[in-house]
Amino acid sequence: MSDAVSLERKSAERDAQQLMPVAEFEAAIRAVGAERYHDKHPFHHMLHGGELTKPQVQAWALNRYCYQSAVPRKDAALISRLYDRELRREWVHRLLDHDGYGEEEGGIERWLVLTDGLGLDRDYVVSMKGALPATKFAVEAYVTFVREQPITVAIASSLTELFAPKIHKERISGMLENYPDFIDDKVMAYFKRRLTQAPRDADFALGYVLEHAKTRDEQEACVDAVRFKCNVLWSQLDALQNAYVEGRVPPGAFRPEA
Numbered sequence: 001m002s003d004a005v006s007l008e009r010k011s012a013e014r015d016a017q018q019l020m021p022v023a024e025f026e027a028a029i030r031a032v033g034a035e036r037y038h039d040k041h042p043f044h045h046m047l048h049g050g051e052l053t054k055p056q057v058q059a060w061a062l063n064r065y066c067y068q069s070a071v072p073r074k075d076a077a078l079i080s081r082l083y084d085r086e087l088r089r090e091w092v093h094r095l096l097d098h099d100g101y102g103e104e105e106g107g108i109e110r111w112l113v114l115t116d117g118l119g120l121d122r123d124y125v126v127s128m129k130g131a132l133p134a135t136k137f138a139v140e141a142y143v144t145f146v147r148e149q150p151i152t153v154a155i156a157s158s159l160t161e162l163f164a165p166k167i168h169k170e171r172i173s174g175m176l177e178n179y180p181d182f183i184d185d186k187v188m189a190y191f192k193r194r195l196t197q198a199p200r201d202a203d204f205a206l207g208y209v210l211e212h213a214k215t216r217d218e219q220e221a222c223v224d225a226v227r228f229k230c231n232v233l234w235s236q237l238d239a240l241q242n243a244y245v246e247g248r249v250p251p252g253a254f255r256p257e258a
């Protein structure tokens with residue numbers, strides 16, 4: 001055996017030894033959510049607890065539109081990199097869930113029903129002209145991450161969705177209860193639909209990541225991808241808090257009428 005081959009084998013053996021067992025790997029991914037998912041952010045506590053004014057809820061919805069519009073772009077970026085037809089077939093429904101197809105209007109349209117319900121002008125929302133600078137940077141960082149990282153790591157970055165159904169349930173009940181003047185079942189349709197879509201997507205992505213991260217380094221990179229994604233979500237809320245709770249609205253950003 002040549003030195004190079006034996007070295008390579010030794011390093012493969014070392015990697016295999018250090019590989020986290022699947023249950024431990026899954027627990028490490030879930031621990032990231034328990035520690036830093038955006039359900040812990042004070043802005044969400046205010047939103048769900050009825051502590052925001054209508055203009056503050058408008059600011060949240062129009063900024064979050066940037067995230068909604070970035071999600072199918074990052075899914076398209078991922079699909080463009082896949083050589084595995086089965087995986088493309090599985091992933092493409094995410095794009096269609098958001099953009100819609102045929103008679104199915106899709107999640108972005110449902111989001112715009114929410115912003116309509118809040119009295120925001122559609123063209124203004126879709127233009128993203130009033131969105132906060134940090135929102136735009138955060139969502140674009142997510143698209144870039146998925147475009148550039150190894151496929152398994154890119155897929156792992158979607159795993160925050162494991163934690164989403166809980167926050168969606170809290171949001172539906174909290175907002176319906178606390179904002180009867182401008183929130184009703186119709187405008188909450190986006191989140192109701194996600195209650196079935198998100199678990200399906202997250203279960204598939206989790207299974208894929210658990211199976212395809214073959215070295216300790218890859219496993220660590222996947223756990224880091226979930227941390228990265230929590231940061232994408234958290235920084236959007238920090239920006240909202242700074243602008244619309246602390247009152248430091250950046251130049252050019254949405255300014256609620258007094």
Ligand SMILES: O=C(O)c1cc(C(=O)O)c2c(n1)C(=O)C(=O)c1cc(C(=O)O)[nH]c1-2
Nearest residue numbers: 071157158159160161162163164167168194
């Ligand atoms: O309301 C939320 O808190 C929330 C969080 C997340 C998430 O964890 O990334 C998603 C969504 N909603 C969501 O509606 C959605 O469609 C979605 C797609 C993805 C993704 O990474 O592919 N995350 C999320």
